[in-house]
Amino acid sequence: MSGLTHLDEDGSARMVDVGSKAMTVRQAVAQGRITMSREAAAAIAAGSVQKGDVLAVARVAGIMAAKKTSDLIPLCHPLPLSKVEIDLALDENGITATATAAITGQTGVEMEALTAVSATLLTVYDMAKALDKRMMIGDIRLLSKTGGKSGDWHA
Numbered sequence: 836m837s838g839l840t841h842l843d844e845d846g847s848a849r850m851v852d853v854g855s856k857a858m859t860v861r862q863a864v865a866q867g868r869i870t871m872s873r874e875a876a877a878a879i880a881a882g883s884v885q886k887g888d889v890l891a892v893a894r895v896a897g898i899m900a901a902k903k904t905s906d907l908i909p910l911c912h913p914l915p916l917s918k919v920e921i922d923l924a925l926d927e928n929g930i931t932a933t934a935t936a937a938i939t940g941q942t943g944v945e946m947e948a949l950t951a952v953s954a955t956l957l958t959v960y961d962m963a964k965a966l967d968k969r970m971m972i973g974d975i976r977l978l979s980k981t982g983g984k985s986g987d988w989h990a
Contacts (some may be wrong), residue, residue, distance in 0.1 A: 859983035862918075863936050865948035867975035870929040875967035879959075880925055886962045890923050893932070893958040897921040900954030901936050901947040911946050914938055919947070921955055921971040929970075932948045932956055933978075946979050 879889045884893075898919045905913040918937035923930055934951035936944040956972045963970065979989045 838859075842905055849857045855857065856984070857911070858939055859982045860939050860941050860988055861875075861937065861980070863943060863945040863948040863980040864933065864978040865945070865952045865976065866931065866933045866978050867952040867956050867972065868929055868931045869970055869972045871928050871970040872967045875963050876925060876929060879930070879949065879963060884963055885965065889959055890987045892925060892962060894921040895968050896958035897934055897951040897955030901934065901951035904947045904950040908946050908949060912942050914940060914942070914944065914947065916947060918942065919951060921951060923955070930956070930959055932959075938986050943980055945977055947989065949975065949977060958987050 836854050839959075844894055867925075875949065878884050882888060898921060899983075900907075901919040902916060907910040918935065920935045922933040932952050932955040934948045934953060934955065936947040938944050952975055955969075956975070960970050960972060979987070981987045
């Protein structure tokens, strides 16, 4: 077929067999951004959003999402993550979320990092939508991955 690992010789979707791959330390870092009005950003910074501490809840949502990635993305393996960290940088126009996921295992954690960032930003939107329905989520991307057969990669 096309050499894509998630397709078998007939072109059908499959979960890749990683059973014979070596256990290696792997890490992925992903990032995304939500832009918003200055008023919404100021309310989040002041901790005055009616639903509560937006940054704390968003951080927990991102961590939980990383752990549930295989429930959301059909061909991902369920992974025993050793680390999920969410960094949130708030400025006057929005929040940049950076997620780091790590494992010692047989497959990478890029999808876990990307899922963590996505859920983090969606949670910010949910918690602050009463303040600004025009918030925009974007620029979600992988910044780096280390470990595994294909080696290290950096954006």
